[in-house]
Amino acid sequence: MYAxxxxxxxxxxxxxxxxAVIAFVVTRLPKVDVGHTREFRTRRFWNWFPAGMTYAFxxxxxxNLTAYKNAVGMxxxxxxxxxxxxxxVYGFSFLLNGPLAxxxxxxxxLLIAAVGSMAMNLAMGxxxxxxxxxxxxxxxxVLYALNMYFQSFGAVSIVKVNAAxxxxxxxxxxxxxxxxxxxxxxxxxxxxxRKIAEAFPQMPAAVFFAPPIALGVMAVVDYFLVKDxxxxxxxxxxxxxDARIDDGGKKLxxxxxxxxxxxxxxxxxxxxxxxxxxxxxxxxxxxxxxFAKETGIGKQFVAMNWGMLLCCAxxxxxxxxxxISDHVFQSRRGPVSSILYGGLLAGGGIMIMTLETPALGWVxxxxxLCVIGVHGMLSGTASMDFGGKKNVGLVVGIIDGFVYLGTAxxxxxxxxxxxxxxAQKDPHNxxxxxxxxxxxxxxxxxxxxxxxxxxxxxxxAAH
Numbered sequence: 001m002y003a004x005x006x007x008x009x010x011x012x013x014x015x016x017x018x019x020a021v022i023a024f025v026v027t028r029l030p031k032v033d034v035g036h037t038r039e040f041r042t043r044r045f046w047n048w049f050p051a052g053m054t055y056a057f058x059x060x061x062x063x064n065l066t067a068y069k070n071a072v073g074m075x076x077x078x079x080x081x082x083x084x085x086x087x088x089v090y091g092f093s094f095l096l097n098g099p100l101a102x103x104x105x106x107x108x109x110l111l112i113a114a115v116g117s118m119a120m121n122l123a124m125g126x127x128x129x130x131x132x133x134x135x136x137x138x139x140x141x142v143l144y145a146l147n148m149y150f151q152s153f154g155a156v157s158i159v160k161v162n163a164a165x166x167x168x169x170x171x172x173x174x175x176x177x178x179x180x181x182x183x184x185x186x187x188x189x190x191x192x193x194r195k196i197a198e199a200f201p202q203m204p205a206a207v208f209f210a211p212p213i214a215l216g217v218m219a220v221v222d223y224f225l226v227k228d229x230x231x232x233x234x235x236x237x238x239x240x241x242d243a244r245i246d247d248g249g250k251k252l253x254x255x256x257x258x259x260x261x262x263x264x265x266x267x268x269x270x271x272x273x274x275x276x277x278x279x280x281x282x283x284x285x286x287x288x289x290x291f292a293k294e295t296g297i298g299k300q301f302v303a304m305n306w307g308m309l310l311c312c313a314x315x316x317x318x319x320x321x322x323x324i325s326d327h328v329f330q331s332r333r334g335p336v337s338s339i340l341y342g343g344l345l346a347g348g349g350i351m352i353m354t355l356e357t358p359a360l361g362w363v364x365x366x367x368x369l370c371v372i373g374v375h376g377m378l379s380g381t382a383s384m385d386f387g388g389k390k391n392v393g394l395v396v397g398i399i400d401g402f403v404y405l406g407t408a409x410x411x412x413x414x415x416x417x418x419x420x421x422x423a424q425k426d427p428h429n430x431x432x433x434x435x436x437x438x439x440x441x442x443x444x445x446x447x448x449x450x451x452x453x454x455x456x457x458x459x460x461a462a463h
Contacts, residue, residue: 127139155396194289302358347366378399
């Protein structure tokens, strides 16, 4: 039915839905008053909004690989291998990039992320101009891994900058707002990426040339607008009320801090939960478009608007999780994460029963809502709470590193268990896809309940 609509209407519907969702969510946000002045809130907007849009365009330059894969018919094995090594590099980059963000500031590392990813996307685009064959597999693997190295600066930069601008009592709700911008990146990558590939069928390399334009513009904007501390923008710094991992004021080395964090039970459990989230998020987000194309359901509504629907799921998931965390569970992140993991476990079971029906698309959208909500609560918010603004780069690096180790495990496992060749045309043969998710959903649920009562301990202060 959707495919039979006029082309102009099919283009307008996703944008209208997306704008309606954003407007609905933003206008119904509860207000958290910690004493900020109107001038401070205005300047803070001009700090987090450009930083958030930069992160959205980093996603655009990260997940465009899926659009390229579907455009050129890259094999599942090659796609999985490229993603595997990219995720491994991203996962281990926190050893350098987290401490570096703490040392030189989130603004500087955000600029490194934008410029570095811009360069790597351009390099992949020039290689892709020669067409795709397996001889390019190694080159793409290396370039995509380098892209993921620069991408790994993004998360630590964003959280590092925001930790100084948001009180712990604001972070759950703000995590949802920021999730809107991150979810836009998913929309750019999957829907814009697919449309770019369709617009230039003779030059699929175009999917690698669009993100650098956006990243270049945002790098210039960030240079002038984004500041690491309120005092750098003419406002008074304040106590954010978060945790501190230190030694009574004594300066600790990076390795001493890392050792202390890696022996902190709460941080270890959150990292383990996020390993599961990384596996599940990308098992859903990256493989559903492949499933849709190979099984011939690419003209169904969900498949045609995958990026837009993922964006809506991210907005609702992030906002719901953030608001409930701050206003029902007193800024505890564990209870919401546990509830959402219960949804993931149920969704994985329903996937097995709906593989051959149109309902599958809506099931995986619901699961995306759950996993994006967890990811925003733990990587984006709990990392600020438990690391404190001084050490948040290292903490989010550790947690986000585990996310991408989970992504690497997903890429390695799924490329081996999903069907290939003629077998991938039959949806029934894809049962191994949701079956691979069920153990991680159950493990994530059990682990999330272990931090149900965990809260950050710091001085509560208002600005």
